[in-house]
Amino acid sequence: MRNSVRELTVDLGERTYPIIIGQGLLGSYDLTPFVQGSQVMIVTNETVAPLYLESAKACFPGRQVDTVVLPDGEKYKDWQTLNLIFDGLLEKRHSRKTTLVALGGGVVGDMTGFAAASYQRGVPFIQMPTTLLSQVDSSVGGKTGINHPLGKNMIGAFHQPEVVLIDTDSLKTLPSREVSAGLAEVIKYGLIRDTEFLGWLEREIASLVELQTAALVEAIYRSCACKADVVALDEREGGVRAILNLGHTFGHAIETFAGYGNWLHGEAVGAGMMMAADLSLRQGMISEEDRTRAVRIIDRASLPARAPEGMTPDDFRRLMAVDKKNVDGSLRLVLLRALGDAVVTDQVDVSQLDATLRAFCVASEGVNG
Amino acid sequence: MRNSVRELTVDLGERTYPIIIGQGLLGSYDLTPFVQGSQVMIVTNETVAPLYLESAKACFPGRQVDTVVLPDGEKYKDWQTLNLIFDGLLEKRHSRKTTLVALGGGVVGDMTGFAAASYQRGVPFIQMPTTLLSQVDSSVGGKTGINHPLGKNMIGAFHQPEVVLIDTDSLKTLPSREVSAGLAEVIKYGLIRDTEFLGWLEREIASLVELQTAALVEAIYRSCACKADVVALDEREGGVRAILNLGHTFGHAIETFAGYGNWLHGEAVGAGMMMAADLSLRQGMISEEDRTRAVRIIDRASLPARAPEGMTPDDFRRLMAVDKKNVDGSLRLVLLRALGDAVVTDQVDVSQLDATLRAFCVASEGVNG
Numbered sequence: 107m108r109n110s111v112r113e114l115t116v117d118l119g120e121r122t123y124p125i126i127i128g129q130g131l132l133g134s135y136d137l138t139p140f141v142q143g144s145q146v147m148i149v150t151n152e153t154v155a156p157l158y159l160e161s162a163k164a165c166f167p168g169r170q171v172d173t174v175v176l177p178d179g180e181k182y183k184d185w186q187t188l189n190l191i192f193d194g195l196l197e198k199r200h201s202r203k204t205t206l207v208a209l210g211g212g213v214v215g216d217m218t219g220f221a222a223a224s225y226q227r228g229v230p231f232i233q234m235p236t237t238l239l240s241q242v243d244s245s246v247g248g249k250t251g252i253n254h255p256l257g258k259n260m261i262g263a264f265h266q267p268e269v270v271l272i273d274t275d276s277l278k279t280l281p282s283r284e285v286s287a288g289l290a291e292v293i294k295y296g297l298i299r300d301t302e303f304l305g306w307l308e309r310e311i312a313s314l315v316e317l318q319t320a321a322l323v324e325a326i327y328r329s330c331a332c333k334a335d336v337v338a339l340d341e342r343e344g345g346v347r348a349i350l351n352l353g354h355t356f357g358h359a360i361e362t363f364a365g366y367g368n369w370l371h372g373e374a375v376g377a378g379m380m381m382a383a384d385l386s387l388r389q390g391m392i393s394e395e396d397r398t399r400a401v402r403i404i405d406r407a408s409l410p411a412r413a414p415e416g417m418t419p420d421d422f423r424r425l426m427a428v429d430k431k432n433v434d435g436s437l438r439l440v441l442l443r444a445l446g447d448a449v450v451t452d453q454v455d456v457s458q459l460d461a462t463l464r465a466f467c468v469a470s471e472g473v474n475g
Numbered sequence: 476m477r478n479s480v481r482e483l484t485v486d487l488g489e490r491t492y493p494i495i496i497g498q499g500l501l502g503s504y505d506l507t508p509f510v511q512g513s514q515v516m517i518v519t520n521e522t523v524a525p526l527y528l529e530s531a532k533a534c535f536p537g538r539q540v541d542t543v544v545l546p547d548g549e550k551y552k553d554w555q556t557l558n559l560i561f562d563g564l565l566e567k568r569h570s571r572k573t574t575l576v577a578l579g580g581g582v583v584g585d586m587t588g589f590a591a592a593s594y595q596r597g598v599p600f601i602q603m604p605t606t607l608l609s610q611v612d613s614s615v616g617g618k619t620g621i622n623h624p625l626g627k628n629m630i631g632a633f634h635q636p637e638v639v640l641i642d643t644d645s646l647k648t649l650p651s652r653e654v655s656a657g658l659a660e661v662i663k664y665g666l667i668r669d670t671e672f673l674g675w676l677e678r679e680i681a682s683l684v685e686l687q688t689a690a691l692v693e694a695i696y697r698s699c700a701c702k703a704d705v706v707a708l709d710e711r712e713g714g715v716r717a718i719l720n721l722g723h724t725f726g727h728a729i730e731t732f733a734g735y736g737n738w739l740h741g742e743a744v745g746a747g748m749m750m751a752a753d754l755s756l757r758q759g760m761i762s763e764e765d766r767t768r769a770v771r772i773i774d775r776a777s778l779p780a781r782a783p784e785g786m787t788p789d790d791f792r793r794l795m796a797v798d799k800k801n802v803d804g805s806l807r808l809v810l811l812r813a814l815g816d817a818v819v820t821d822q823v824d825v826s827q828l829d830a831t832l833r834a835f836c837v838a839s840e841g842v843n844g
Contacts, residue, residue, distance in 0.1 A: 185554050189554065189623075192623055192630055193625075196626055199796070223632065224620075224630045224632060225629070225630065226631075227619075227620060227632055228632065228633065251593075254562075254565060257565060260565060260594070261561055261594065261595075262593060262595075262596045263597065263632065264597065
């Protein structure tokens with residue numbers, strides 16, 4: 107599979123776009139067919155810039171390419187940092203025909219996408235995700251935005267890219283903790299919708315942890331395809347798309363408690379998916395064996411298996427209440443009806459939820475459910 | 476016509492919405508049929524709140540109505556003030572089913588609309604414009620946004636309201652300067668597209684300046700209808716919609732030079748339309764008589780007839796270059812091919828433009844073209 111390029115189409119009517127996945131694409135793949143105007147603004151961060159910015163520029167031969175380099179980290183996913191993008195666009199006099207390019211992980215992608223959605227009321231953008239998490243998650247769905255002190259991703263827009271370019275070589279410089287965080291979302295697709303893929307993951311998880319190219323291309327392709335299927339059914343997130351949030355309500359509470367950036371998003375989702383599997387068992391929806399299988403594959407990706415130190419069930423209850431997945435204040439969660447079959451429900455048994463929270467808050471409560 | 480209610484439909488497919496115009500609607504018109512969820516957040520400013528906030532609340536019987544009161548003025552049309560809306564929504568735990576309501580002028584409308592476009596990636600909103608300018612301009616078009624230090628309205632979104640409620644009684648508390656500013660946009664519709672309406676305005680301008688209800692309802696209805704026609708042809712502003720910017724490229728330069736809020740938007744547009752008519756004459760597009768007719772109706776609305784004191788042709792050239800109506804850096808202007816027939820052109824004769832700039836910058840240059 108070395109040097110092979112796989113291409114996937116995300117089918118959204120007039121907003122349809124391709125995802126191009128392969129090894130060594132940064133620096134060699136010509137993206138100018140996706141650029142309408144003469145100007146390109148690449149947005150990246152201080153960590154990614156020295157590694158890939160020059161290669162990324164080479165994808166736009168003959169265009170005016172300017173750059174904005176943001177500080178690195180989830181804690182900078184805010185108004186102040188977003189404004190650095192607008193400052194750069196206006197200082198360099200980018201017109202409404204400019205194309206923004208997000209080079210980096212999910213934070214860079216979300217912020218650049220929102221900047222593109224908002225600059226002069228909307229300009230096109232291109233994604234070049236360089237982390238596994240952003241490759242398998244942010245590449246599909248069109249969600250963009252920033253955080254607010256009172257909640258994650260509370261301010262944003264739906265805005266689809268022109269194209270997504272995924273170079274698996276960019277994962278070679280990724281810390282192993284971030285590889286694991288990305289694998290959390292890969293595993294999620296197996297858990298919510300695809301038992302065949304879950305079986306493949308159980309065989310290939312070691313190859314993925316070791317960053318073997320063929321396995322990575324396959325895992326990224328299948329993850330994006332799974333997410334694209336779900337998003338095509340429900341672009342604006344009115345219904346089935348919510349199953350993509352398996353583990354996320356718990357996960358967002360964990361991230362907020364820990365302080366943005368202290369736990370990686372994928373780590374919080376990994377723990378959150380274990381909690382969702384645990385609650386699914388307690389509510390009689392899946393078997394002990396399925397719960398164990400879900401927990402084990404997450405664990406084999408070296409993801410944390412409990413809540414942050416000091417976090418209590420009360421912290422969860424408080425922080426889950428402002429999660430945006432709640433409609434009119436009632437608690438809705440994504441649970442498993444079976445492996446490969448997730449469901450959104452507001453039928454949450456509060457005493458069973460409490461048992462799950464206690465089970466994952468062992469350090470602070472000394473109680474193991 | 477007293478107490479009559481006129482209704483206009485802005486036809487935008489699935490985003491179609493009504494504009495309801497009449498006397499005494501605030502406080503008596505039930506808007507709950509336009510509210511899907513249980514929560515309503517009214518956004519207004521310190522000037523409007525004591526006058527109309529209680530009446531506005533009465534339009535939503537049986538709903539949870541919260542309020543955010545912003546400082547008043549174009550200079551607050553920025554990130555910091557926008558964030559006050561998000562703070563209020565999150566502190567009061569408004570879900571993604573909430574409805575935002577803009578009660579005030581164009582600044583409140585633009586900011587509330589952008590907050591609605593961005594809160595949790597988009598929630599519905601309702602417009603209750605209380606100034607003449609916002610009633611005839613911001614009610615139609617879906618443009619929302621905020622300013623950036625390097626340019627007006629550079630950050631925003633297209634987001635259509637569920638309904639627009641226009642109470643002509645709210646104009647009774649409006650300073651006469653703001654009535655004139657609103658009339659600039661009313662006159663614009665006659666100049667760009669409707670000579671019959673221009674003739675009506677030449678007969679009724681005194682009644683409008685005196686705020687006679689029947690004339691106001693008619694002028695607002697016809698202005699909104701004219702703008703709705705143009706917007707329906709071109710919702711995302713790719714073509715014909717640009718004629719709505721008659722006078723605006725000059726006007727934005729004036730506003731930026733004067734400092735946001737020192738010249739009212741409509742005042743700058745009034746002077747800008749005179750400049751556009753002047754340049755149209757100089758380029759041989761309209762007659763001396765038509766130029767005079769255009770200048771006279773603007774003048775009868777008590778609008779300024781020259782650039783701000785101290786502003787030079789160089790200031791215009793510098794500030795017009797970052798105006799977002801420019802595609803890839805070339806200067807495009809809206810000019811008049813005839814009264815009632817505006818056209819967008821990049822065929823601007825630079826020496827004639829210089830003559831127009833000198834003619835309107837008399838104070839600083841001592842030259843009258």
